[in-house]
Amino acid sequence: MGRVFAMSGAEVENSSNLILDTCFLFGKGVYVLFDSGATHSFVSFLCVENHGLLMFDLGCELVVSCSAFEQVLTSSICVGCPIEVAGHKSKVNLVCLPLKGLDVILGMDWLSDNHALIDCGCQKVVFQKPEGIEMSTSREVLQDLKSGVVCFVVMEKEQKQSIDE
Template sequence: MHYFISDACVAKLSLGRRDLDCELLVSTLSSGQVATSLVYVRCVIEVASRIFKVNLVCLPLEGLDVILGMDWLSNNHIMIDYGRRSLVFPEPTGLHLISTQEVLKELQGEATCFMVVAKPEKKSD
C-alpha cells in the first residue's frame, strides 16, 4: 500500500520531504532490496486531467518516475482497459463522501471543506 517516486524525479521537483519513523525495506527487480526512510507527503499528481494527492516513498527506480499500483487504482475506482491500453475513470458525481479521518487530513493541508453530517434514524415498530 505504498506509492513510489524515483530519485531522479525528486531531483527535478521541489517536494516537501519527511523522514519516516522507521526504515522501509522494498524489493525491486532492478536494484534488489532497497532501504529508504524518505517520503514526500501529499504530492499533487495529474493523471488524465484529474488531480490526486498521494504520499510517495523515494526509491532508486530506473526508467520510471512514479509507481502508483493496484491499490491506488481500486481506491479511486479506476479500471484498466487492457484492449485499449488505457485507464477508465468513473464519471464525476458532484458529491464526494469522505471519512472523518480524511476530513482531518484535508484540513491539515489547508483545504476548504464543506461538510454535511448524516445520522441514521432508528425507526421503531
C-alpha cells in the same frame, strides 16, 4: 519494517504490455507507470531533486522488493503530492526510491483510492464514476431544458411523523 513491492525502469523497458503515461505532478510533466502489482506509490529520487519536492522521514524503514534489484531500504516519503492523470486530479503519498527510467509508479494504494481501473486492452487507466444517481442543480436543469434536453425530475416528499401517546 514494512515490505512493499514495485517494478523498476529496467523491467518496464523489457515489457510491452505495461500502462505508461505522462502525467502532471505539481503541474510538471512526469513519466508514470501504473502498476497493480505495487502495493504503494513511488517517486524517483531524481524526480524529487529535479522538481524540488519535499521529502519527509517515514519514521520507519520500508523494504521494497522488485525483480530488477533484490531489496532496497527507504525511509523517505513525499506527502500529499497533487497529481493529474487523464484530467483526474488527486493527491498521492509517494515513497522515494532510486528508480531509473521512471519518475513515478502509481500502485494499488492510488488506484484503489481513486477507483481507477487499468484497461489492458486499450492500455490506459479508466476512472469509474461514483455509484448512485448524480444530482443536478435547478440551474443546470433549466440550462438543459433550454438546450432541448429531455429531463426527468425525481422529487421526494418529506412525510411528517407524529407520535401518539
